Amino acid sequence: MTSRYRSVFLFIAVIIGFFATSHLIYRGMEQIQQWNDEAHQFSEAEALALEPQFSFSDSSSTLFKTLFTNDPGHPVVDGPYLVLAGSFSSKKRAKQHLNRIKKCGFERAEILFFKGKKEVYAVGVGAYRQYQEAAEHARLMADRHQVDAYVHKIRTRQRP
Secondary structure, X not given: OOHHHHHHHHHHHHHHHHHHHHHHHHHHHHHHHHHHHHHOOOOHHHHHHHOOOOEEOOOXXXXXXXXXXXXXXXXXXXXXXXXXXXXXXXXXXXXXXXXXXXXXXXXXXXXXXXXXXXXXXXXEEEEEOOHHHHHHHHHHHHHHHOOOOEEEEOOOEOOO
């Protein structure tokens, strides 16, 4: 075998070795990711329980009135749920996002104020008494308008 053939053979062997090694590394990373996902998997109920506790303090909003006008004396047992399309620590950023949401066709969207350990301004786009309805609205927003929306269960009711 001449040195020219040896060089070509060595070059091909190095390329094959490189691809084989990178494939093994990729498969190993996929396996680690799968183990990580399984170790950190939790249910939606657990996620809601871990959610920071905020009181819905903005009783002047139309979303608040939608939720509580039928039963002003008692909070709803299995709700209420808000569909939120973002939450911000500054009112200015919330207003900027609200303008973007309104351009997507959600004219009734509004800024909601939550108070907990810190103040949060959220862009609310819907209020529902049933979780399934709220989740469907959030999913449709993501599918049709590429807007990340999520469902927030109101924990405590502030009297108007």
